[in-house]
Amino acid sequence: MGDQAHRGARMKHVAVLMGGWSAEREVSLSSGRACAGALERAGYKVTPIDVDHSVYERLKALKPDVAFNALHGKWGEDGCVQAILETLGIAYTHSGVLSSALAMHKQKSKAVFRQAGIPVAESCMVALEDAAAAHPMRLPYVLKPVAEGSSVGVHIVLEGANGPVSQILNERQIFGDEVMVERFVPGQELTCAVMNDEALGVIDIVPTSGFYDYDAKYVPGGSRHILPAVIPADVYEKVREYSVVAHKALGCRGVSRSDFRYDAKSGDLILLEVNTQPGMTGTSLVPELAAHAGHSLEALVAWMVEDASLDR
Numbered sequence: 227m228g229d230q231a232h233r234g235a236r237m238k239h240v241a242v243l244m245g246g247w248s249a250e251r252e253v254s255l256s257s258g259r260a261c262a263g264a265l266e267r268a269g270y271k272v273t274p275i276d277v278d279h280s281v282y283e284r285l286k287a288l289k290p291d292v293a294f295n296a297l298h299g300k301w302g303e304d305g306c307v308q309a310i311l312e313t314l315g316i317a318y319t320h321s322g323v324l325s326s327a328l329a330m331h332k333q334k335s336k337a338v339f340r341q342a343g344i345p346v347a348e349s350c351m352v353a354l355e356d357a358a359a360a361h362p363m364r365l366p367y368v369l370k371p372v373a374e375g376s377s378v379g380v381h382i383v384l385e386g387a388n389g390p391v392s393q394i395l396n397e398r399q400i401f402g403d404e405v406m407v408e409r410f411v412p413g414q415e416l417t418c419a420v421m422n423d424e425a426l427g428v429i430d431i432v433p434t435s436g437f438y439d440y441d442a443k444y445v446p447g448g449s450r451h452i453l454p455a456v457i458p459a460d461v462y463e464k465v466r467e468y469s470v471v472a473h474k475a476l477g478c479r480g481v482s483r484s485d486f487r488y489d490a491k492s493g494d495l496i497l498l499e500v501n502t503q504p505g506m507t508g509t510s511l512v513p514e515l516a517a518h519a520g521h522s523l524e525a526l527v528a529w530m531v532e533d534a535s536l537d538r
Contacts, residue, residue, distance in 0.1 A: 238270055240531055241290035241316075243307065245276040248299025249378045249400065257506040258296035260513075261527050265294065268528040277302065282310055292534045293318040294527070295503060299374060303503045304330035312536055319530045321502040322538030325477040329502045330373050333406055335476065342475040344468050344497050347487075349408040357405045358392045366410035369394060371401050382410060411496045413489035416455055418469040419504065419515045421481050421526075422533070425466035426515040430455035451511065453518050461488060464495060472500050479538045480530055483512055 242265065244258020245251055255276070262274045275284060277297060285293065293316050297307060305327035311318045321329065328335050336346045352362045357369060361383070369381040369391055379400040381391045394401060415431040430452040455462060469484040476482075483504035487496045504512045506527075516526045 238291040238531060239289075240265055240270045240272050240292045240294050241285060241288055242272060242274045242294045242296055243277050243281070243302070244274060244296045245278075246297045246299070246302045247278070248297075248301060248303075249374060250299035253505055253507060254296055254298040254302065256508070257298065257510070260508065260523070261294055261296050261506050264523045264527045265531065268524040270528070270531065277307070281307070282314070285310070285314055285316060290316060292316070292531050294531060294534075295320050296506060298503060298505065299378070300330075304373060308538070315536065317534040317536055318538070319534045320480045320538075321476070321478045321482065325479070325538075326502050329476050329478065329482075329500045332370065332372050332499055335500065338475050339472055339497055342471050344472055344475075345495060347409045347411050347496050347498070349406055351404045352407050354394060354398060354401055354403055354405050357407060358390055358395045361387075361390050362407045363409065368408045368410050370406045370408060372404065372406040374400060384410070411487040411489060411494060411498075413487050413491075413494070414455070414457065416457070416465055416486040416488050417483055417511050418465050418486070419481060419483045419512045420469050420473040420478070421516065421519075421521075422529075423470065423474065425469050426519050427453055428455045428457070428462050428465045429453045429511055429515065430457065431511075449509075451514060453514060457488060457490075461495060468495075468497055472497060476500060476502075478502055479535075480533050481512060481526075483515075 242258050242262040244254050246254055258274060262272050265272045273288060293311050295318055297303060303326060305323040308323045308326050333351055339346050366384045371379040379397055383391060394405060416428055418428045419426045432450040434449060465486055472484050473482045483501045485498045487498060506513055513523050
Protein backbone atom coordinates (compact mmCIF):
# COMPACT_ATOMS: atom_id res chain seq x y z
CA MET A 227 0.00 0.00 0.00
CA GLY A 228 2.78 2.43 0.89
CA ASP A 229 4.75 1.83 -2.33
CA GLN A 230 1.71 2.47 -4.52
CA ALA A 231 0.91 5.64 -2.58
CA HIS A 232 4.41 7.08 -2.83
CA ARG A 233 4.66 6.39 -6.57
CA GLY A 234 1.75 8.80 -7.10
CA ALA A 235 2.54 11.15 -4.25
CA ARG A 236 4.86 13.57 -6.06
CA MET A 237 2.51 14.17 -8.98
CA LYS A 238 -0.85 14.72 -7.26
CA HIS A 239 -2.36 17.95 -5.98
CA VAL A 240 -4.89 17.15 -3.24
CA ALA A 241 -7.59 19.54 -2.00
CA VAL A 242 -8.59 18.55 1.55
CA LEU A 243 -12.24 19.49 2.11
CA MET A 244 -13.00 20.24 5.76
CA GLY A 245 -15.19 22.34 8.03
CA GLY A 246 -18.47 23.04 6.30
CA TRP A 247 -21.54 24.12 8.22
CA SER A 248 -22.96 20.94 9.74
CA ALA A 249 -23.21 20.24 13.47
CA GLU A 250 -19.90 18.37 13.08
CA ARG A 251 -17.92 21.32 11.72
CA GLU A 252 -15.29 21.35 14.50
CA VAL A 253 -14.68 17.61 14.22
CA SER A 254 -14.31 17.95 10.46
CA LEU A 255 -11.73 20.72 10.87
CA SER A 256 -9.76 18.49 13.23
CA SER A 257 -9.96 15.54 10.80
CA GLY A 258 -9.02 17.73 7.87
CA ARG A 259 -5.96 19.23 9.57
CA ALA A 260 -4.72 15.78 10.59
CA CYS A 261 -5.18 14.40 7.07
CA ALA A 262 -3.65 17.45 5.37
CA GLY A 263 -0.56 17.18 7.56
CA ALA A 264 -0.22 13.44 6.90
CA LEU A 265 -0.60 13.95 3.14
CA GLU A 266 2.08 16.63 3.12
CA ARG A 267 4.40 14.30 5.01
CA ALA A 268 3.63 11.63 2.39
CA GLY A 269 4.82 13.97 -0.35
CA TYR A 270 1.61 15.36 -1.83
CA LYS A 271 0.92 18.97 -2.73
CA VAL A 272 -1.96 19.86 -0.39
CA THR A 273 -4.46 22.71 -0.38
CA PRO A 274 -6.77 22.76 2.67
CA ILE A 275 -10.23 24.20 1.94
CA ASP A 276 -12.55 25.31 4.74
CA VAL A 277 -15.72 24.60 2.81
CA ASP A 278 -18.46 27.19 2.41
CA HIS A 279 -21.17 27.75 -0.21
CA SER A 280 -18.59 28.89 -2.76
CA VAL A 281 -16.85 25.48 -2.85
CA TYR A 282 -17.91 24.77 -6.45
CA GLU A 283 -16.24 27.94 -7.73
CA ARG A 284 -13.16 27.42 -5.56
CA LEU A 285 -12.63 23.86 -6.75
CA LYS A 286 -13.29 24.81 -10.37
CA ALA A 287 -10.56 27.45 -10.17
CA LEU A 288 -8.13 25.26 -8.18
CA LYS A 289 -8.42 22.16 -10.44
CA PRO A 290 -6.91 19.67 -7.97
CA ASP A 291 -6.19 16.11 -9.04
CA VAL A 292 -8.06 14.69 -6.04
CA ALA A 293 -10.47 15.96 -3.40
CA PHE A 294 -9.86 14.34 -0.02
CA ASN A 295 -13.26 14.57 1.63
CA ALA A 296 -12.79 15.18 5.36
CA LEU A 297 -16.26 16.69 5.81
CA HIS A 298 -18.60 15.17 8.40
CA GLY A 299 -22.36 15.39 8.80
CA LYS A 300 -25.02 16.83 6.54
CA TRP A 301 -24.10 18.08 3.10
CA GLY A 302 -20.55 16.73 3.24
CA GLU A 303 -21.36 13.12 4.08
CA ASP A 304 -24.79 12.61 2.51
CA GLY A 305 -24.02 12.66 -1.21
CA CYS A 306 -24.32 16.41 -1.80
CA VAL A 307 -20.65 17.39 -2.04
CA GLN A 308 -19.99 14.10 -3.82
CA ALA A 309 -22.43 15.22 -6.54
CA ILE A 310 -20.57 18.52 -6.90
CA LEU A 311 -17.30 16.64 -7.33
CA GLU A 312 -18.91 14.37 -9.93
CA THR A 313 -20.13 17.45 -11.80
CA LEU A 314 -16.67 19.00 -11.72
CA GLY A 315 -14.99 15.75 -12.72
CA ILE A 316 -12.68 15.76 -9.69
CA ALA A 317 -11.79 12.32 -8.33
CA TYR A 318 -12.62 12.01 -4.62
CA THR A 319 -12.12 9.76 -1.64
CA HIS A 320 -14.62 7.69 0.34
CA SER A 321 -18.04 6.64 -0.94
CA GLY A 322 -20.11 7.95 -3.84
CA VAL A 323 -23.40 9.81 -4.11
CA LEU A 324 -25.89 6.97 -3.60
CA SER A 325 -24.04 5.01 -0.92
CA SER A 326 -23.29 8.19 1.03
CA ALA A 327 -26.94 9.25 0.95
CA LEU A 328 -28.15 5.79 1.95
CA ALA A 329 -25.70 5.37 4.82
CA MET A 330 -26.47 8.85 6.18
CA HIS A 331 -30.21 8.08 6.45
CA LYS A 332 -30.29 5.64 9.36
CA GLN A 333 -33.82 4.36 8.74
CA LYS A 334 -33.36 3.73 5.01
CA SER A 335 -29.99 2.05 5.52
CA LYS A 336 -31.59 -0.38 7.99
CA ALA A 337 -33.77 -1.72 5.16
CA VAL A 338 -30.60 -2.45 3.17
CA PHE A 339 -28.98 -4.17 6.16
CA ARG A 340 -32.04 -6.33 6.83
CA GLN A 341 -32.11 -7.42 3.19
CA ALA A 342 -28.44 -8.37 3.52
CA GLY A 343 -29.19 -10.51 6.59
CA ILE A 344 -27.62 -8.21 9.19
CA PRO A 345 -29.51 -7.82 12.50
CA VAL A 346 -30.64 -4.28 13.33
CA ALA A 347 -32.67 -2.80 16.18
CA GLU A 348 -36.40 -2.22 15.79
CA SER A 349 -37.04 1.41 14.87
CA CYS A 350 -39.61 3.78 13.39
CA MET A 351 -40.02 7.40 12.35
CA VAL A 352 -42.28 9.56 14.54
CA ALA A 353 -43.39 13.18 14.29
CA LEU A 354 -41.32 15.34 16.61
CA GLU A 355 -44.41 16.64 18.44
CA ASP A 356 -45.70 13.11 19.05
CA ALA A 357 -42.36 11.89 20.43
CA ALA A 358 -42.25 14.89 22.79
CA ALA A 359 -45.83 14.33 24.01
CA ALA A 360 -45.78 10.61 24.83
CA HIS A 361 -43.42 7.64 24.82
CA PRO A 362 -43.44 6.46 21.19
CA MET A 363 -42.07 3.02 22.06
CA ARG A 364 -41.89 0.73 25.06
CA LEU A 365 -39.02 1.71 27.36
CA PRO A 366 -36.05 1.68 27.01
CA TYR A 367 -35.56 3.40 23.67
CA VAL A 368 -33.31 5.90 21.92
CA LEU A 369 -34.22 9.08 20.05
CA LYS A 370 -31.92 9.98 17.14
CA PRO A 371 -31.85 12.45 14.29
CA VAL A 372 -32.26 10.25 11.22
CA ALA A 373 -29.43 11.94 9.30
CA GLU A 374 -26.74 13.18 11.70
CA GLY A 375 -23.50 11.69 12.98
CA SER A 376 -21.21 11.87 16.03
CA SER A 377 -24.17 11.12 18.35
CA VAL A 378 -25.47 14.66 17.76
CA GLY A 379 -28.96 14.99 19.29
CA VAL A 380 -29.10 11.45 20.72
CA HIS A 381 -31.33 10.91 23.78
CA ILE A 382 -31.49 7.59 25.65
CA VAL A 383 -34.76 7.04 27.54
CA LEU A 384 -34.29 4.30 30.12
CA GLU A 385 -36.69 2.35 32.33
CA GLY A 386 -38.20 4.56 35.02
CA ALA A 387 -38.09 7.76 32.96
CA ASN A 388 -40.62 10.27 34.28
CA GLY A 389 -41.86 11.17 30.84
CA PRO A 390 -40.93 11.64 27.19
CA VAL A 391 -38.08 13.91 26.09
CA SER A 392 -40.02 17.14 25.65
CA GLN A 393 -36.88 19.22 25.03
CA ILE A 394 -36.53 17.75 21.55
CA LEU A 395 -39.04 20.42 20.49
CA ASN A 396 -36.21 22.91 21.05
CA GLU A 397 -33.91 20.83 18.83
CA ARG A 398 -35.92 20.97 15.62
CA GLN A 399 -32.90 22.34 13.77
CA ILE A 400 -31.16 19.01 14.43
CA PHE A 401 -34.13 16.65 14.07
CA GLY A 402 -36.32 18.30 11.45
CA ASP A 403 -40.00 17.35 11.61
CA GLU A 404 -39.42 13.67 12.48
CA VAL A 405 -37.29 11.72 14.91
CA MET A 406 -36.06 8.14 14.65
CA VAL A 407 -37.09 6.02 17.62
CA GLU A 408 -34.98 2.91 18.13
CA ARG A 409 -35.08 0.06 20.63
CA PHE A 410 -32.27 0.49 23.15
CA VAL A 411 -29.75 -2.34 22.96
CA PRO A 412 -27.65 -2.74 26.13
CA GLY A 413 -24.10 -4.01 26.17
CA GLN A 414 -20.74 -3.19 24.66
CA GLU A 415 -20.11 -0.59 21.97
CA LEU A 416 -18.05 -2.22 19.21
CA THR A 417 -16.69 -0.76 15.98
CA CYS A 418 -14.89 -2.16 12.95
CA ALA A 419 -13.41 -0.44 9.91
CA VAL A 420 -13.42 -1.75 6.36
CA MET A 421 -10.58 -0.76 4.05
CA ASN A 422 -10.35 -1.89 0.45
CA ASP A 423 -13.30 -4.26 1.07
CA GLU A 424 -11.45 -5.99 3.92
CA ALA A 425 -12.26 -5.75 7.62
CA LEU A 426 -9.67 -4.46 10.07
CA GLY A 427 -9.81 -5.19 13.81
CA VAL A 428 -12.63 -4.66 16.31
CA ILE A 429 -12.50 -2.04 19.07
CA ASP A 430 -14.52 -2.18 22.30
CA ILE A 431 -15.31 1.44 23.20
CA VAL A 432 -15.68 2.11 26.93
CA PRO A 433 -16.90 5.67 27.66
CA THR A 434 -15.47 7.28 30.79
CA SER A 435 -19.02 8.18 31.83
CA GLY A 436 -22.50 7.89 30.34
CA PHE A 437 -22.73 6.67 26.75
CA TYR A 438 -20.52 7.16 23.70
CA ASP A 439 -21.68 10.71 23.03
CA TYR A 440 -19.97 13.63 21.29
CA ASP A 441 -17.57 14.34 24.18
CA ALA A 442 -16.73 10.66 24.62
CA LYS A 443 -15.83 10.53 20.94
CA TYR A 444 -13.70 13.65 20.65
CA VAL A 445 -12.51 14.87 24.06
CA PRO A 446 -9.19 13.30 25.08
CA GLY A 447 -9.86 10.80 27.86
CA GLY A 448 -13.57 10.69 27.03
CA SER A 449 -13.41 6.97 26.32
CA ARG A 450 -11.10 3.98 26.49
CA HIS A 451 -10.49 1.88 23.38
CA ILE A 452 -9.79 -1.82 23.85
CA LEU A 453 -8.12 -3.23 20.71
CA PRO A 454 -8.57 -6.03 19.99
CA ALA A 455 -11.95 -6.16 21.74
CA VAL A 456 -12.19 -8.77 24.48
CA ILE A 457 -15.24 -10.66 23.20
CA PRO A 458 -15.82 -14.28 22.12
CA ALA A 459 -13.83 -15.17 18.99
CA ASP A 460 -16.96 -16.03 17.01
CA VAL A 461 -18.53 -12.65 17.86
CA TYR A 462 -15.30 -10.87 16.88
CA GLU A 463 -15.36 -12.53 13.48
CA LYS A 464 -19.10 -11.90 13.08
CA VAL A 465 -18.53 -8.17 13.63
CA ARG A 466 -15.86 -8.20 10.91
CA GLU A 467 -18.09 -10.21 8.58
CA TYR A 468 -21.13 -7.96 9.06
CA SER A 469 -18.96 -4.87 8.55
CA VAL A 470 -17.84 -6.07 5.12
CA VAL A 471 -21.36 -7.19 4.16
CA ALA A 472 -22.82 -3.81 5.20
CA HIS A 473 -20.04 -1.91 3.37
CA LYS A 474 -20.74 -3.82 0.17
CA ALA A 475 -24.55 -3.78 0.54
CA LEU A 476 -24.51 0.03 0.64
CA GLY A 477 -22.01 0.18 -2.20
CA CYS A 478 -19.36 1.91 -0.07
CA ARG A 479 -15.86 2.63 -1.35
CA GLY A 480 -12.53 3.41 0.30
CA VAL A 481 -12.81 3.31 4.08
CA SER A 482 -15.99 2.92 6.15
CA ARG A 483 -16.65 2.14 9.81
CA SER A 484 -19.52 0.10 11.22
CA ASP A 485 -20.82 0.53 14.78
CA PHE A 486 -22.43 -2.27 16.77
CA ARG A 487 -23.91 -3.09 20.17
CA TYR A 488 -23.20 -6.50 21.67
CA ASP A 489 -25.16 -7.80 24.67
CA ALA A 490 -23.18 -10.66 26.18
CA LYS A 491 -26.16 -11.72 28.33
CA SER A 492 -28.58 -12.26 25.45
CA GLY A 493 -26.00 -12.80 22.72
CA ASP A 494 -27.58 -10.04 20.62
CA LEU A 495 -25.23 -8.40 18.12
CA ILE A 496 -26.89 -5.40 16.46
CA LEU A 497 -25.55 -3.15 13.70
CA LEU A 498 -26.32 0.48 14.52
CA GLU A 499 -24.99 2.29 11.45
CA VAL A 500 -22.24 2.59 8.84
CA ASN A 501 -20.11 5.73 8.69
CA THR A 502 -18.91 6.45 5.17
CA GLN A 503 -16.56 9.25 6.28
CA PRO A 504 -15.33 8.27 9.74
CA GLY A 505 -13.39 10.71 11.88
CA MET A 506 -9.63 11.07 11.43
CA THR A 507 -8.83 13.09 14.57
CA GLY A 508 -6.31 12.27 17.29
CA THR A 509 -8.97 10.33 19.22
CA SER A 510 -10.61 8.72 16.17
CA LEU A 511 -11.07 5.00 15.69
CA VAL A 512 -10.11 4.39 12.05
CA PRO A 513 -6.51 5.65 12.38
CA GLU A 514 -6.15 3.49 15.48
CA LEU A 515 -7.54 0.43 13.66
CA ALA A 516 -5.28 1.09 10.68
CA ALA A 517 -2.22 1.45 12.92
CA HIS A 518 -3.09 -1.86 14.61
CA ALA A 519 -3.08 -3.43 11.13
CA GLY A 520 0.35 -1.92 10.42
CA HIS A 521 -0.66 1.18 8.41
CA SER A 522 0.61 4.59 9.50
CA LEU A 523 -1.66 7.62 9.14
CA GLU A 524 0.50 8.75 6.21
CA ALA A 525 0.10 5.39 4.48
CA LEU A 526 -3.64 5.32 5.20
CA VAL A 527 -4.43 8.74 3.73
CA ALA A 528 -2.06 8.16 0.79
CA TRP A 529 -3.87 4.92 -0.03
CA MET A 530 -7.19 6.79 0.12
CA VAL A 531 -5.88 9.39 -2.36
CA GLU A 532 -4.61 6.71 -4.75
CA ASP A 533 -7.98 4.92 -4.43
CA ALA A 534 -9.92 8.12 -5.30
CA SER A 535 -12.10 8.09 -8.39
CA LEU A 536 -15.34 9.28 -9.96
CA ASP A 537 -18.59 7.32 -10.31
CA ARG A 538 -18.09 5.73 -6.91
